[in-house]
Amino acid sequence: xxxxxxxxxxxxxxxxxxxxxxxxxxxxxxxxxxxxxxxxxxxxxxxxxxxxxxxxxxxxxxxxxxxxxxxxxxxxxxxxxxxxxxxxxxxxxxxxxxxxxxxxxxxxxxxxxxxxxxxxxxxxxxxxxxxxxxxxxxxxxxxxxxxxxxxxxxxxxxxxxxxxxxxxxxxxxxxxxxxxxxx
Amino acid sequence: xxxxxxxxxxxxxxxxxxxxxxxxxxxxxxxxxxxxxxxxxxxxxxxxxxxxxxxxxxxxxxxxxxxxxxxxxxxxxxxxxxxxxxxxxxxxxxxxxxxxxxxxxxxxxxxxxxxxxxxxxxxxxxxxxxxxxx
Numbered sequence: 001x002x003x004x005x006x007x008x009x010x011x012x013x014x015x016x017x018x019x020x021x022x023x024x025x026x027x028x029x030x031x032x033x034x035x036x037x038x039x040x041x042x043x044x045x046x047x048x049x050x051x052x053x054x055x056x057x058x059x060x061x062x063x064x065x066x067x068x069x070x071x072x073x074x075x076x077x078x079x080x081x082x083x084x085x086x087x088x089x090x091x092x093x094x095x096x097x098x099x100x101x102x103x104x105x106x107x108x109x110x111x112x113x114x115x116x117x118x119x120x121x122x123x124x125x126x127x128x129x130x131x132x133x134x135x136x137x138x139x140x141x142x143x144x145x146x147x148x149x150x151x152x153x154x155x156x157x158x159x160x161x162x163x164x165x166x167x168x169x170x171x172x173x174x175x176x177x178x179x180x181x182x183x
Numbered sequence: 184x185x186x187x188x189x190x191x192x193x194x195x196x197x198x199x200x201x202x203x204x205x206x207x208x209x210x211x212x213x214x215x216x217x218x219x220x221x222x223x224x225x226x227x228x229x230x231x232x233x234x235x236x237x238x239x240x241x242x243x244x245x246x247x248x249x250x251x252x253x254x255x256x257x258x259x260x261x262x263x264x265x266x267x268x269x270x271x272x273x274x275x276x277x278x279x280x281x282x283x284x285x286x287x288x289x290x291x292x293x294x295x296x297x298x299x300x301x302x303x304x305x306x307x308x309x310x311x312x313x314x315x316x317x
Contacts, residue, residue, distance in 0.1 A: 143268075
């Protein structure tokens with residue numbers, strides 16, 4: 001072993017004997033590592049916030065869509081005419097029922113909406129029962145009691161219309177989001 | 184539309200019950216809850232009696248919480264029959280707000296219903312072949 005090699009070896013051994021935290025390059029690496037960790041945590045927090053905001057935005061858009069759908073249902077209910085025939089009322093009710101269930105089913109377990117949704121579902125069930133009570137014995141002679149279908153469903157439809165209006169208000173509130181989180 | 188409170192309407196309904204029981208008025212069922220009666224004299228006309236059912240929250244005996252009960256009300260209408268089959272409504276009474284009239288129309292409806300059921304049973308009795316025991 002030459003003198004130079006011995007000298008280098010001694011220097012390496014000297015360096016190895018020294019505690020690592022006394023070395024400046026350790027602290028540079030440590031500082032960079034801590035900064036990286038902090039930025040990672042901040043990025044995670046921001047990503048969580050972004051996800052929450054995206055979910056809230058999606059819910060707002062969905063609420064607006066449902067509010068529009070329910071408004072169309074309410075308008076259809078309000079346009080029932082006295083001369084409505086059984087088959088027309090049956091088709092209208094089937095359409096309203098289908099659209100209502102499709103629009104509100106994602107919110108069926110929502111604590112702020114579920115009760116009003118249930119009230120509407122029950123009202124729809126009642127109007128279906130009322131309609132069954134005027135199913136013509138002979139469809140060809142349905143015209144013999146010209147206002148029978150209207151008499152049977154008008155009050156129930158009016159109640160559903162009011163109840164749907166309540167639900168529209170709740171969905172519009174959801175869309176605007178006056179909740180405590182934003183207060 | 185006449186005042187549904189008027190005794191005149193109630194008197195007419197009582198006459199309808201008597202005529203139905205007497206067999207001079209033959210009602211036709213157009214759907215499970217509506218009966219109609221047609222006449223040609225003194226002028227073509229049609230009467231219609233429809234039973235409506237709705238649910239109401241009513242206090243129940245011994246219970247602090249009201250319960251949902253089915254309530255019947257009636258719609259009584261009179262139409263003038265025009266040539267060509269057009270019907271023009273001349274009278275329309277809803278008995279929902281008039282308890283006394285509601286009871287009378289309920290009686291008329293039940294009378295019609297019972298008579299029709301009796302006729303149906305008599306028809307059935309007539310067409311069933313006699314058994315050996317008879």
